[in-house]
Amino acid sequence: MNIFEKKSRIIINCPLRAVPFLREEVSELGFNIKSESQTHVEIFGSMQDVMFLNLSLRTAHRVLFYLDQFYAKNPDELYRNFKKITWEDYLFQDSYFSVSSAVSHPTINDTRFPNIKCKDAIVDRMREIYGKRPDSGSERKGAMIYFYWMENHCEVFFDTSGVSLSKRNYRKIPYLAPMQESLAATTLLAANWNGEGNFINPMCGSGTLAIEAALIALKKAPGLLKDNFAFMHLKGYDERIWRKIRSEVKTQSVNNFKGKIIASDISLEAINAAKQNAKTAGVDLLIEFSQCDFRETIIPDGSGIVFFNPEYGERLGEEKELEEVYESIGDFFKQKCTGYMGYVFTGNFNLAKKIGLKTKRKIPFFNGSIDCRLLEYELYSGTKKIYH
Numbered sequence: 001m002n003i004f005e006k007k008s009r010i011i012i013n014c015p016l017r018a019v020p021f022l023r024e025e026v027s028e029l030g031f032n033i034k035s036e037s038q039t040h041v042e043i044f045g046s047m048q049d050v051m052f053l054n055l056s057l058r059t060a061h062r063v064l065f066y067l068d069q070f071y072a073k074n075p076d077e078l079y080r081n082f083k084k085i086t087w088e089d090y091l092f093q094d095s096y097f098s099v100s101s102a103v104s105h106p107t108i109n110d111t112r113f114p115n116i117k118c119k120d121a122i123v124d125r126m127r128e129i130y131g132k133r134p135d136s137g138s139e140r141k142g143a144m145i146y147f148y149w150m151e152n153h154c155e156v157f158f159d160t161s162g163v164s165l166s167k168r169n170y171r172k173i174p175y176l177a178p179m180q181e182s183l184a185a186t187t188l189l190a191a192n193w194n195g196e197g198n199f200i201n202p203m204c205g206s207g208t209l210a211i212e213a214a215l216i217a218l219k220k221a222p223g224l225l226k227d228n229f230a231f232m233h234l235k236g237y238d239e240r241i242w243r244k245i246r247s248e249v250k251t252q253s254v255n256n257f258k259g260k261i262i263a264s265d266i267s268l269e270a271i272n273a274a275k276q277n278a279k280t281a282g283v284d285l286l287i288e289f290s291q292c293d294f295r296e297t298i299i300p301d302g303s304g305i306v307f308f309n310p311e312y313g314e315r316l317g318e319e320k321e322l323e324e325v326y327e328s329i330g331d332f333f334k335q336k337c338t339g340y341m342g343y344v345f346t347g348n349f350n351l352a353k354k355i356g357l358k359t360k361r362k363i364p365f366f367n368g369s370i371d372c373r374l375l376e377y378e379l380y381s382g383t384k385k386i387y388h
Contacts, residue, residue: 004046004238009034010042010064012026012062013039013059013062014041014186017366019038019040021189022040022043022059026043026053029056029057051245054229055221055224055245056223057223058185058222061165062161064112064160066157067085067156067157067158068085072154075108075117076117078351081250083125085212086125086300090158091134092233093134094244095135095233096136097119097134097135098142098143098144099147100121100144100145100146101115101148102150103243110151118145120145122136122145140162141162143234144162159235163226163302164182164230168181171206171277172280173206173277174206176206176270178206179205180367181212183367185215187374188212188213189364193213195218195219196259198259198303198304199262200261200262201262201309202294203266203308205265205270207275208277209307210278211281211283214278215280218257218283218286218297221252224249224250230255263288264289265292268291288329294328295328306341307342307343310322310346312346322348323351330354330357333355337379339380341376341379343376345374347367359375359376360378362375
């Protein structure tokens with residue numbers, strides 16, 4: 001059966017704590033949420049919906065299209081059930097594919113082992129049918145099979161995204177430890193950034209926040225920057241349909257917006273990286289870059305968002321050095337940012353106290369495994385320092 005002609009469950013993954021923003025994003029794209037967990041939302045749709053979602057989603061990591069489910073008590077049963085699936089309907093005989101999974105089963109110590117069993121099942125079936133085996137490996141460059149095996153229940157999906165949607169393809173020069181693109185977009189949506197007003201990003205690093213802010217302001221789908229998705233390697237894929245969907249998504253973007261986006265950093269290397277990344281993303285002409293200490297960042301008259309993503313200080317000596325930085329962020333907010341909303345994304349709650357201003361909201365996130373908060377400050381005239 002041509003998988004591009006059927007409808008099925010679609011699971012959209014994201015990191016812990018990002019589901020509220022993913023849910024809102026998927027709903028705004030016109031889909032009904034069927035269910036959700038701590039790390040995904042589920043909808044029902046077609047592979048054309050999958051194409052649209054892979055192009056459009058800012059907060060997600062991958063889009064999974066349901067294929068089959070069965071019970072398996074051990075790896076041998078997993079192999080047999082995987083081999084029963086008609087992979088020849090979906091994979092080309094000379095295709096490349098990879099297998100990944102989320103497994104929690106008492107018979108499994110090494111989570112790579114069930115992936116190998118399932119890969120072997122696919123290869124063995126294809127060899128029996130075609131007399132030759134398809135190529136497989138760990139690279140996310142071709143078709144991708146993903147399965148959940150919890151207790152004895154297994155669900156099989158096509159991972160239609162391939163390389164995680166968080167990798168937008170514009171960050172050619174990462175510079176130090178940049179914020180992941182999808183996390184940057186999620187924090188911006190949490191800050192209610194929609195392109196109205198100005199967006200100011202001192203300490204911009206490689207420019208991820210400023211670039212994501214520009215993409216949101218322009219209503220430009222982040223997937224437009226990518227040229228390879230895993231669904232392109234399945235039987236039934238029609239490039240004409242893909243080009244049509246891509247063209248329709250592209251026409252929804254705008255060429256400009258009224259506000260300013262300003263990104264500054266004390267490091268010339270960071271500014272050069274940010275400029276190059278913004279150019280690759282096609283938004284370099286919309287961002288004003290400047291090399292300066294963050295305290296010298298220009299704040300235009302008007303309103304908008306001032307967004308900091310300072311270092312967290314993972315070692316004690318670093319934390320002591322950063323105390324002054326966090327105190328200065330509070331002073332900068334108070335003295336220069338009246339009329340704006342201030343945001344600080346940090347994984348160090350002791351340093352956060354040094355900002356010295358009363359938070360309006362503390363929004364929980366994870367940055368990888370680091371427990372973080374997006375701190376929101378209302379910078380109205382006459383703000384007083386309130387120490388905790």
